[in-house]
Amino acid sequence: MNQNAIKGLLIILVMFDHNEYAHQLFPVALQGFAFHVLGFLALPFLRPPEAVSQAYFQKILFRYYYPFFLITCAMSILTMVITGNVSLSGFENLLLALYSGNNDILKSVTQMALLWFLPSFLSVLLIRKFLGNHSYFLQRLTLVLFIAAHFFIADVAIQIRNYLPLGLLPAIYAIPLCYIAVFFNKTICRLLAPIPAVIISVCFFLVVKYFQMRLGLSQELGFAEVSDFSDPLGLLINDLEAVSGVLMLFQIARLKLPSFLEKCGDNSLQVYLIHPFIALFVFKALEKLAPQANPTILLFISILPTIWLSVTSAKIVMGNKLLRQFLFPKDYDAFTQKRDDDDDDAAVRSKP
Numbered sequence: 001m002n003q004n005a006i007k008g009l010l011i012i013l014v015m016f017d018h019n020e021y022a023h024q025l026f027p028v029a030l031q032g033f034a035f036h037v038l039g040f041l042a043l044p045f046l047r048p049p050e051a052v053s054q055a056y057f058q059k060i061l062f063r064y065y066y067p068f069f070l071i072t073c074a075m076s077i078l079t080m081v082i083t084g085n086v087s088l089s090g091f092e093n094l095l096l097a098l099y100s101g102n103n104d105i106l107k108s109v110t111q112m113a114l115l116w117f118l119p120s121f122l123s124v125l126l127i128r129k130f131l132g133n134h135s136y137f138l139q140r141l142t143l144v145l146f147i148a149a150h151f152f153i154a155d156v157a158i159q160i161r162n163y164l165p166l167g168l169l170p171a172i173y174a175i176p177l178c179y180i181a182v183f184f185n186k187t188i189c190r191l192l193a194p195i196p197a198v199i200i201s202v203c204f205f206l207v208v209k210y211f212q213m214r215l216g217l218s219q220e221l222g223f224a225e226v227s228d229f230s231d232p233l234g235l236l237i238n239d240l241e242a243v244s245g246v247l248m249l250f251q252i253a254r255l256k257l258p259s260f261l262e263k264c265g266d267n268s269l270q271v272y273l274i275h276p277f278i279a280l281f282v283f284k285a286l287e288k289l290a291p292q293a294n295p296t297i298l299l300f301i302s303i304l305p306t307i308w309l310s311v312t313s314a315k316i317v318m319g320n321k322l323l324r325q326f327l328f329p330k331d332y333d334a335f336t337q338k339r340d341d342d343d344d345d346a347a348v349r350s351k352p
Helices: 003-017 020-025 027-031 035-046 054-083 088-100 103-110 113-132 136-150 153-160 168-187 194-214 232-252 259-266 268-289 295-319 321-327 341-350
Strands: none
Touching: 003 035, 003 232, 003 259, 003 268, 003 295, 020 027, 020 295, 027 194, 035 113, 035 168, 035 232, 054 088, 054 103, 054 113, 054 268, 088 103, 103 113, 113 136, 113 168, 113 268, 136 168, 153 168, 168 232, 194 232, 259 268, 259 295, 268 295, 295 321
16 A cells, blocks of 8 residues: 555645635535545554654654644734734734644634644654553553543533643544554455455445435534534444545555655645645635636636645755755754755665
């Protein structure tokens, strides 16, 4: 399975979900759209957990929290300046956003709700590390607690989300689904040849998606606006949409896919953070240039340049040593120039 291709597919789905014209054309389908997010969260579960070490914690903090910290601070200050609301309460909200990483406060402070993913992904990595490096009993006990919480998170999210660090609620909600998706991928899908696995997984996903749309179900994992114990059928269908969609993408990634998908996946973090600005620019331009055009046409002529410009911009940023060092360092040593990322990349390419 080509994980870079999976990330490429996922990041394109993210850009599709964030496209205004896509929501005009497919409002019902996208209101319950969650498997693209779960796919990213599930990827670490495909690999054995790394050993506990200070180096690991340092690495993931610099790789995921540091860019989150930079863009949250920059967008928060810019928002305060533009709105003329530079105040103590504004900086207090910024600190809350940096601590909790919950979607509501991030949307209020930065106008970029999608930033919730980075702290939540960091929480998933830390929890995955904890579960993978402790006793079997403690692993299963923790997982049972997460499964129980899965049924109640939506009911308590508003009351507790500001008190929990690093987008913990979406992480806890998603982890049982990640385990389920990876379990079925390893135990059932891997037994099938790639093409039958793709056909079966696509058909299963489409059936689940049909029922989700028929019932008018919605979910926003980042806001913890999900179904709970009060709507067991809705909870089941939404969970199946997320899990079946992830399984479908995992099987598709077993096929020979265009190399462009790997290029999208190479710098998926950078594309994720860059694409909202490009998408907004493209949307505003089309509003002025073609306000009466058919939404289907506008979807294609907006999504294609958004994908290309985002991937190209990410490649340029990561190809510049100075920008890479200060915006997206791999770890502390790369940030302080004790080690050059280019040396790591050359070493990886030289391996047989």
